[in-house]
Amino acid sequence: xxxxxxEISQTIKNNRSRxxxxxxxxxxxxxxxxxxxxxxxxxxxxxxxxxxxxSVNYINIWSGxxxxxxxxxxxxxxxxxxxxxxxxxxxxVKAATDASISATASGFxxxxxxxxxxxxxxxxxxxxxxxxxxxxxxGRFINTRDLEELRRSIVLHTDNAELLxxxxxxxxxxxxxxxxxxxxxxxIYSHRWRKDSYVPYATYKSITGGDGKxxxxxxxxxxxxxEEEALATEKEIRExxxxxxxxxxxxxxxxxxxxxxxxxxxQGQAIVYLNLAVWVIGILTLLTGIVGVSNIMFVSVRERVHxxxxxxxxxxKPRSIIMQILTESVVITTxxxxxxxxSGMALLQVLSKVLTDELGFSNPTVDITxxxxxxxxxxxxxxxxxxxxxxxxxxxxxxxxLHDE
Numbered sequence: 001x002x003x004x005x006x007e008i009s010q011t012i013k014n015n016r017s018r019x020x021x022x023x024x025x026x027x028x029x030x031x032x033x034x035x036x037x038x039x040x041x042x043x044x045x046x047x048x049x050x051x052x053x054x055s056v057n058y059i060n061i062w063s064g065x066x067x068x069x070x071x072x073x074x075x076x077x078x079x080x081x082x083x084x085x086x087x088x089x090x091x092x093v094k095a096a097t098d099a100s101i102s103a104t105a106s107g108f109x110x111x112x113x114x115x116x117x118x119x120x121x122x123x124x125x126x127x128x129x130x131x132x133x134x135x136x137x138x139g140r141f142i143n144t145r146d147l148e149e150l151r152r153s154i155v156l157h158t159d160n161a162e163l164l165x166x167x168x169x170x171x172x173x174x175x176x177x178x179x180x181x182x183x184x185x186x187x188i189y190s191h192r193w194r195k196d197s198y199v200p201y202a203t204y205k206s207i208t209g210g211d212g213k214x215x216x217x218x219x220x221x222x223x224x225x226x227e228e229e230a231l232a233t234e235k236e237i238r239e240x241x242x243x244x245x246x247x248x249x250x251x252x253x254x255x256x257x258x259x260x261x262x263x264x265x266x267q268g269q270a271i272v273y274l275n276l277a278v279w280v281i282g283i284l285t286l287l288t289g290i291v292g293v294s295n296i297m298f299v300s301v302r303e304r305v306h307x308x309x310x311x312x313x314x315x316x317k318p319r320s321i322i323m324q325i326l327t328e329s330v331v332i333t334t335x336x337x338x339x340x341x342x343s344g345m346a347l348l349q350v351l352s353k354v355l356t357d358e359l360g361f362s363n364p365t366v367d368i369t370x371x372x373x374x375x376x377x378x379x380x381x382x383x384x385x386x387x388x389x390x391x392x393x394x395x396x397x398x399x400x401x402l403h404d405e
Contacts, residue, residue: 042364112164
């Protein structure tokens, strides 16, 4: 073992500049691989967080404007969905297991003891919590009894609760005023970008005597597993609405649809390709350093022709010479590779503090499994770099080696 390290030290000393430059290439390749893997992991974590926030098997629909003429109607006609569409879709679309609707009530303030917020609120069904991925921090969301008993319940965003009451804890259970009535704060939620306030749809409709027109509908789907099935379900929903509101089923602007489930499946496939691409790019970058290490080992073999010749003359087997050259190559590659690993992981730790979920990254770091995979890649790379120089060393003939000396 001591002789092995002595040989490695001698190789580095004899080719100091070349070894350092080549080692930096190896370190840079591993550094880039670690950073790319960490960035990919951040995207995957963000994707998984999005999926775990709520069920992703929803299709969201918004009212729109027609862009195609249909049965004597001109284009540009406003399409307003109705709450009765919800029951129709649940009855006709096989994959639709549940549905909820939302109507926007705007143009008034919500007043609290300390301040007020403008913009009104959204009148919803209980399913809105899952379809809009709202995380409850205090209390609860709108429930079925709120709808049945026409309760004046309201759910606030944490920022709005603090603005109106000073803190979320003080807001829960207290009253706010809106539309000339008192509403009880039953829940406080958080979300990355939403700050809407929510009340029961039935309560809002009874107060305003509304005509049942809604702005958004969320359809929960089940019993399907493929993107093709999700898109077929979306088409069925559009056809139901087209028949009820008399617009061309091919007119995608009449109602705007976001198929969360199809999007989830598509992104899942993209994540697989992303991980593959990261490994390919990282390994190709690492190959640059491997070529350099291989060149150094070729030079080392050429400089030690006399020594190898003597070892062959006294009975050294080709296997022992191959193992020596391969071990030297692996040690040099691993040494500088770990410099790249440490540097890459340090940068990822900094990025994990700076990057936020809103930028599409969540904890962009690598775990021990990735580190072990990179270690295996380093060992394989070092062995590959030393393979051809080692094979050349075994072809050294003792007589020719001593004659060259």
